Amino acid sequence: MICCLNPNCTRPENPDSGKVCLSCGTLLIQQLRGRYRPVKVIGRGGFGRTYLATDTDRLNTYCVVKQFAPQTQGTKSFNKAVQLFEQEALRLNELGEHPQIPTLLAYFEHEQYLYLVQQMVEGRTLYQEVQKTGPYNESAIRALLNDLLPVLQFIHEQGVIHRDITPTNVIRRKVDSKPVLIDFGVAKQFSETILYEPGTRIGTEGFAPIEQLRSGQAYPSSDLYSLGATCLHLITGCKPESLYNPLEGRWMWREKLQQIGRSCHPELGNLLDRLVKDLVSERFQSAGEVVAELRRIPSLEGAVPGWVSQGSASSRLPSGGSLPLGKERKISIPPMPTTKPPKMSVPSLSQPRLTKPPGSLSGLSGPGRSGLVSGTKGTGWQCVRELTGHSSWVTAVDFNPKTPTLVSGSLDDTLKIWNLQSGQVFYSLEGHARGVNEVKVSAGGQVLASCGDDDVVKVWNLAEGALLYVLKGHLRDVTSIAIGAKGFLLASGSEDMTIKLWKLDKGSLLKTLTGSSGMVKTVAMTSDEGTLVSGGLDNKVRVWEVGTARQVRVLSGHMNTVNQVAISRDNRLLASASKDRTIRLWSLRSGSLIHTLSDHTQEVNGVAIAADNRTLVSGSSDGTLKVWDTQTGQLKYTLTGHTNSVLGVAFHPNGRVIASASADKTIRVWRWAG
Incomplete structure (x- = not known):
């Protein structure tokens, strides 16, 4: 069945083989935007129709196509309707990442009609x-x-x-x-x-x-x-x-x-x-x-008490991770500290053995509370620290490769720098006007970059706690950043569907990469700064050549949003974590799929690859971390203890310590104790 898109057609349903509508003679559009095939009218209104459609790019899964086709133009009611239609697309684009709000898949014009494509909700x-x-x-x-x-x-x-x-x-x-x-x-x-x-x-x-x-x-x-x-x-x-x-x-x-x-x-x-x-x-x-x-209120028989989630895991955000409402947001760039943060010893950065996961940072000892690990043998990974201090979801973590410190970013608009040996906060950085989405520390350990919902990237002197640059240019939330290993290049991805490359030491914009068909959720860069990888709302993984800003490969396979990508240290392996509850391992060189890792029961939000190129960790909305063998695709360990979504994960450069950020407002530090 294929549907005629003429809003005045009285019998729009036509057989699959049709080229022209049998009722009104209008040429049938086989695929809107070369992708969406209308199959049935499911709603009518004064300003157009709503169609059930199949998405050929997503194995013909169903979606909803709203058509804006008013009978008259130029009137006050018409202008209001246009405004509301465009406003719905804007709001869905901003909010559609929440699992209980339909995801906006596309918004476009075709033959003078506006179309909005969104996720089909069956029920x-x-x-x-x-x-x-x-x-x-x-x-x-x-x-x-x-x-x-x-x-x-x-x-x-x-x-x-x-x-x-x-x-x-x-x-x-x-x-x-x-x-x-x-x-x-x-x-x-x-x-x-x-x-x-x-x-x-x-x-x-x-x-x-x-x-x-x-x-x-x-x-x-x-x-x-x-x-x-x-x-x-x-x-x-x-x-x-x-x-x-x-x-x-x-x-x-x-x-x-x-x-x-x-x-x-x-x-x-x-x-x-x-x-x-x-x-x-x-x-x-x-x-x-x-x-x-x-x-x-006292629990009622048969009710769900408080925020406790019941039944099997679902795709919604887990309970207990509520965002603070009514909080006054302010920009507060910190002054230069009167005293520098204490000097810290440098942990061993020796390469781990390829035959087993590596040991621990000095000063991290003893299992932390509620740190449970299931695995194939031995004591495996143990939670040795639970860091508390953020007042909202912790969205991102990254290790300083030169000192035993950890950086975290949160929806409470702050960044915190933690002493891994004591579990205490060295200092906090306040500068983002809205929530922080990601943090990255340079390979030299001196520069920190952060990005957030305030549409900017901030670059900090990590040793001094001083703001160096504010990188402006994105039109929407900046969702992800990556710093090249050489320390000269920074990439940022945004909801505005662009990736920007910046000269890190000058804070200047070099070029803008366009071509993504949805918001960019994640970016990663190879160690030679020659290749960039991105993922996002269009379910694709895209590989870019940095020098030419050219898109050289598009990797398809995920059935939902790509939340994060990671590249192995040897630049051979690419990992992508998705809302479809899987991690896919690809050959970065050829683009071929190596393994699909599937054991999480909810969307996978974070992924990181250890320095041995053999060990991978993933974090999910099901509240767990999972440690995998990249060579065999085998699940080795499941780490539990977080009481809400795991939103970000990071490996220490020595491969022996993992940090996880969670919507339960905590950070957990895990040490290999095998």
């Missing part, structure tokens, strides 16, 4: 659930709150308000029963000016708070109101407008609940009441406040 809406199985019980309401509040925390932390949370805009995903938040067409950025004139109605009647319906103004508490109204609909089976008495100015949902022979725990009822207060000041101000209140 029923919450509205359909109630229609089919009847109202929720209180346990189901509490479970829903536990699943959706972290999603709201995430989007609010990114500065976005959804503004249309309703039972029809939440889909219960069939594969794991997790609620997925859809339809960001009217979402609003905190910092934007009001786009809607007074009197414009934004949101859905009954679910939108009064400030949205009157003037289009919205706050995080506005989304919480809509979530509360959604819960009232789900627990009673009635529309919210029928549950409110305007003469008395109060909600009547408890009375309705009694009529259908149900009850609600008083404290949970009070929480729902506060969510739907008319006055913004009387509501919860952040999703984090609701979470805290929910934790205090």
